[in-house]
Amino acid sequence: MERDGTKALRKYVEVSFSNFNTDKMKLIEEIAEVISIWLDNESDAQTIAKGIKEREALSTTGFGNGFAIPHGKIEGLESPILAVFKLEKEVEWDSLDDEAITQLFIILVPVDEAQDTHLALLSTLSYHLMDEEVQRKINEITENEEMKRFIEMIFKKGR
Structure with a gap:
């Protein structure tokens, strides 16, 4: 496995909707429904939402900006997936900076690959998302293919 988890990623998806709920827990459920459909119901929406909510209950995944x-x-x-949601409405996420979020980078991994793959993907992504220039670029991207190329570039760079 690549140190950054790139080879482990099977799917990457970006979507932008204006009609997602602005309540954090309801938004997680709506996003879980969308991801379940993308995965051809490989994993049902309730299972996806439960996995995200369980992690969110430990501590916030909103890191700022x-x-x-x-x-x-x-x-x-x-296999692992990364789903990117650019939200048109701000959502309160209990972020470390107490600001609402508009960008969700969701990492989902199979239970049996959780440790190594999960940590590699999370480490690489969070490392780059702390860079203000990367944040600026992501905020400017409006096209799905451009976002895919940018995310691929991030993972090719590694940490």
């Missing part, structure tokens, strides 16, 4: 990296260990998932 409008960004959060919710993540979870998901039963039934075949």
Whole structure:
């Protein structure tokens, strides 16, 4: 496995919706529904939402400047995924800087790959998302393919 987890990623998806709920827990449920559909119901929405909520209950995944990296260990998932949601409405996420979020980078990993893969993906992503220039670029991106290329570049750089 690559140190940064890149080879472990099976899917990458970006979507922007204006009609997601602005309540954190309801938003997690709505996003879990979307991800479940993307995965052709490989893992059901309730399982995905439960995994994200369990992790969120430990401590916030909102680290500041409008960004959060919710993540979870998901039963039934075949391989890790990264889903990016650019939200048009701000959502209160109990972030470390007490600011609302508009960018969600969701990492989901199979339970049996949780340790190494999960930590590698999270470490690489969080390292780059702390960079103000990376944050600025992500905030400016409006096209799905451009976001995919940018995320791929981040993971190729590693830490």
